[in-house]
Amino acid sequence: MRRGRRLMTSNVLEVLMPQPRSANLPLLGARTIVAVLALLLLAAAAVPAAPGSSGRSVGAESASAAADEAALGALPAPYSGGDYLLVHASVGVEGAASYLLQAAYRGIPIYGSYLSLDRPAGSEELIPRGEPRALPEAELSALNTTPSLTESEAIAMYKAELARKLGGPIGSSPVDGDVPAPKASLVIYSFGGIAHLAYETELRFTLPELGDWVGWIDAHTGLLIDEINRISGMNAIAAASASGSTSGATSVQAAAAPIGWGKGYNGAQQSFYISSEKSTGKPTIYQLIDTTRPAAIKTLDFRKPSKSKTRPEGYEYIASTAKTFADTAAVDAHVNAKRVYLFYKNRFGRNSLDDKNMDILSFVHIDSKTMRDNAVWTGWAMYYGEATGLANGGANCTSCALDLVAHEMTHAVTQYTVGLEYRGQSGALNESISDIMASVMDSDDWEIGEDTGAASRSLADPAKYGQPASMSEYVDLPVDEKHDNGGVHVNSGIPNHAAYLTALKIDNADFGLKGRDTLGRLTYVLLRDRLLSPTASFQDARDAYIVAASRLSGLTDAQKSKLASLVSAAWQAVGIGNSTNLIDN
Structure with a gap:
């Protein structure tokens, strides 16, 4: 068209x-x-x-x-x-x-x-x-669109392929709770100049590693055409084995939630809602479970798997015999999860990460080589690795930085809205949107992760951490795991800098809007209204932000027009210009 x-x-x-x-x-x-x-x-x-x-x-x-x-x-x-x-x-x-x-x-x-x-x-x-992606008519006319395999067969074949790749059967331990079930759906997938009838197959699992993969299985031959690791392009962790169960009758408090206290990594005393559990003949146990809202916030100890029916998530909750909690990593994870939840709820009316009041689960104390000094959203929960310390080349903490937690949890919001594919430019946009919303929530600066002692990105100065700031510096990498799925953590510096310039230009224009706040509103409208497709490019993002400018409520027509011009100028400054007639540059 x-x-x-x-x-x-x-x-x-x-x-x-x-x-x-x-x-x-x-x-x-x-x-x-x-x-x-x-x-x-x-x-x-x-x-x-x-x-x-x-x-x-x-x-x-x-x-x-x-x-x-x-x-x-x-x-x-x-x-x-x-x-x-x-x-x-x-x-x-x-x-x-x-x-x-x-x-x-x-x-x-x-x-x-x-x-x-x-x-x-x-x-x-x-x-x-x-414009729709064009495929040669000859490719399509020669395609047999009646699958030879069923969805279940495609799932089984992809499980077998990943088992060979990862070194063990794909699945979940009985203690791992409600890991999302595999799913597959038919698509036409062009790869290497050939159109395939394929099953787009999604697998999330905890064995032999923590995994969130999508693969395209040929619907006739069962061969793997292509695949993506969606956990931040990194290797996953080994799941803990089951051990023991909780015996005795228990009852979880249903009355007014008690308030607990604890210090996070930075030493500040914090308060938060908790829950209590009473077992027959045993003292009351207090747990990091906040059930005061439709979406419960639960913090669990990955070191303590459990088969108890009172632990549907498969692990023990972080617990204390008093209302004070000494586990700094758990306190930070619990408090920051609540802060991110409240940001999306109070600012945008969003009902948890999926907008359907899903519970927010945080697993702490994951001590494996690939997860140390890391925090990741897995597609269903937050996982925090143990910190090894700045002196050892790692981070001082993984759950202590609000912007880092906000970044990962925004991956969930993206997952449930525009669903940006985690590779190439769409993957870099996925990373960038998380950085943008993290910078809106943690508004002290434009850096990501500085509270861990190991900052990793700057929206104001991408070059400070080795990222490009404009398309003239774009790093063209192979789209595979070895190269960060095409440089999703590298090239995100370009839309990041466009976002920073957008906020800066709004502040400098002095027309009744605040830069950082408006940037957050624009980004959420882009997500909420799905103004991006899953395979969007940087150019698509620029166009979508301009459309979002026309969607902000409470603005005059003159303000919307001015805002659209500033957004366009910010993206133009990073080398991404006009491709449609959405606005005159």
Whole structure:
């Protein structure tokens, strides 16, 4: 599709969904989208107008719906026999709408082939952003789209492949609790110039190592086509073996939660909610479990696996016989998890990391070669390695730095929203978004991890830690584990610096907005409204931030226009310029 082409659309979604929302919609063909919108319009006609409404008539909406049907129906098919699938739709409080479509062939989604459509508030114009990834028609026409293998067979084959790679059977110990189940879905995956019908297969496990992998298994031959390690591009840890169980009747306190105290690594006394457990004939035990909110915050000791039914996560909770806790690593992990939860809840109304009130689990005291001096989000929980100390070439602590914890937990928010793939530019954006939100939460400076004694990145000065600050310095690396999945921790310096410059330009412009706060709002809107596809490039991110500028509530049109110009200038300064007609540079 030619960039900048404008398509007409109706305001039917604005009428039906006047409050900000972000819906996960079923995958639907473009012509099905039109039919759905038409049905929604008929339903809207039966809804009486609200007092003080704009007074748009049903007849006017019908005319807009006709234009909308013509526009969506006129979307050129990406391929002969192809269509678009609706991945996501979002509508803001002021009526701006965005749609993420994925190209498909014979109903099967094509990996990495996305098209975004945006409708500004108050407009009836639908503006394409980006282009679907093109595959040669000859590749597709020769493709057998009927799989020879089932999803279960693909999962089994990928498990066998990873077992050979990692040196042991893939799975989870009985003590490891609710590790997400494997899943596989059909996609068309182009690799080495050949289109494959493949199962995109996701495996999360604790044996023989802690793992979060995605692999593409040929749906006819069962061969592994490609794969990604999604745990920060690093090797994982060995899971502890089960030992012992808790006996005796127990009861967990359900009344008002007690308050505990403890010092973190920096020596500051902190207070936090805890839970108590009483076993028959034994003293009360206090645990680092905060159940005062819909999403519980639990901190567990990785050194102490448990088979007890009262420990569904598979490990003992950090515990004390008094309401004071001396485990500094656990106190820091517990308090910082709460702080990140409250940041997203209070600032953006987000209900935990998945926006569905998932519990936040933190496992501390992981003492393995690959996890020492590290903190990682595994796809379902936080894991903190033991710190070896700055004097030994490591870090002084791993859970003590709010920005480090915020960075890792923001990977979870990204996972549950835009789902950026962890390799190449999309992987660098994944890292950058975590750095950006970490810098918004920990606003003392623009560095990441300085409280551990071993800072690793600076948004203000990427070169300080060996990162590029502009596209002229981009480091082109092979996309494999040995090279950081294509340099995701290296090239993140470029969007990081664009973000820093955005905040700086906002502050210097003096037009009623605060730079760091506005940067956080822009980034969250980008995530919430899914303005990026999973395989987004730096250019896509620049365009998405400009669209996000038009979505911020409480701003005048003049402020939105000024903000979009500043965002554009910041990205231009790092060598990423205009690719669409979203804004005039």
